[in-house]
Amino acid sequence: MAEISFIEKGNIENLLGMKSGYVLDFSDRTFRDFVGEMTGLDIDNEIYHFASNSKANRLRQFLKIETNDNAGKLLKGFCDYWLSKAQNGDFDYRNDEKHYLECLKISERLRGNIVENIDAIKANWEDKDFVILAKEIRGSIEKNQPEVALDRLHTFVMKYTRQLCDKHSIGYSKDEALHSIFGKYLKFIISTGKLESEMSQRILKTSISNLDSFNDIRNNKSFAHDNCILNYEESVLIFNNVSNMIKFLETFEDKLSKSSDSKKTDWDDLKF
Structure with a gap:
């Protein structure tokens, strides 16, 4: 069953x-075709029959019994369709913009891809505070509220x-500021000679200036202080940038450890 709250349903x-019993401006035929194209499912299947069996009631039943992924894909399709029609003047964009943006967020949450590599936001060391911090951040993402966790994400990256x-x-x-500490760590990464491309170095170097900007976000656009928090879309962008960077560093550190272990094994195997 799709996990959609009462407010989200509204x-x-x-x-x-x-x-009204309708769904946008779809006819029975185009409604069936659209749902089929978005999900590969037949909205006329009797499992979606409900009450009067109107298009709206079939959709309500679909959202009630289908998986988060199927519900999310269909809702994203409706959002894209609505936006294209609104841009052509067929729907009132200004009147329904808020509902559109909320539905877009709901679809992202249901499809589970709000933040790439969210699994990288975890406690990498045995530290109680680190565990709690990572859990709170991931909880905010699961609730589709990245903007409320920006201050904790900054703390996580610092730690x-x-x-x-x-x-x-x-x-x-x-x-010392976050970007400055990261710059020192980056010098270490480069000194190992394990990065295989200049482009990788350049991408990581841009992370220094990105984290410098993150300091400003933390201080002036997050709940670290009495601020007006950053908007949802830019919060998602920041989360993705940070989680992808951490995922890469995890992989790099793992390879570094394996390389170090291999050298130790070679030394231990020497016979005197």
Whole structure:
């Protein structure tokens, strides 16, 4: 069953005009064709029959019994269709923009792809605070609320970067800014000679300036202080940038550890 809250259902109903029994401007035939194209499922199947069996009621039943992924794909399709019609003047964009944006967020959450590599946001060391921090951040993403967790994401990246520096005996001061500490760690990465392309170095170097900007987001656009928080779309962008970077660093550190273990094994195998 698709996990859609009462309030979310209200936004979907309002955007699609379902109170009348219809779904946007679809006829029975085009409604069936559209659902089939978006999900590969037949909306006329008797498993979706409900009450008067209107298009709206069949859609309600679909959202009730189908998986999050199928519901999310169909809702994303409706959002794209609505936007194209609104841009042509067929629907009132200004009147329903709020419902459209909310439905878009719902579809992203249901499809489970709000943030790429969200699994990288985890406690990489045995640290109670780290565990709690990672859990709270992931909880906000699961609730489709990335904007409310920006301050905790910044704290996570700070803790993560410091522990990487500790692991490799890289010195830093207690009050040093995140981007500065990361810059020191990046120098270590480059010094290992394990990066195979100049482009990888360039991408990682841009992370220094990105994290410098993240300091400003944390201080002025998050709940770290009494701020007006950043909008949803840019919050998702920041989360994706950070999670992808951490995922790469995880992979790099793993390869580095295996390389180090291999050298130790070779040395241990020597016979004197």
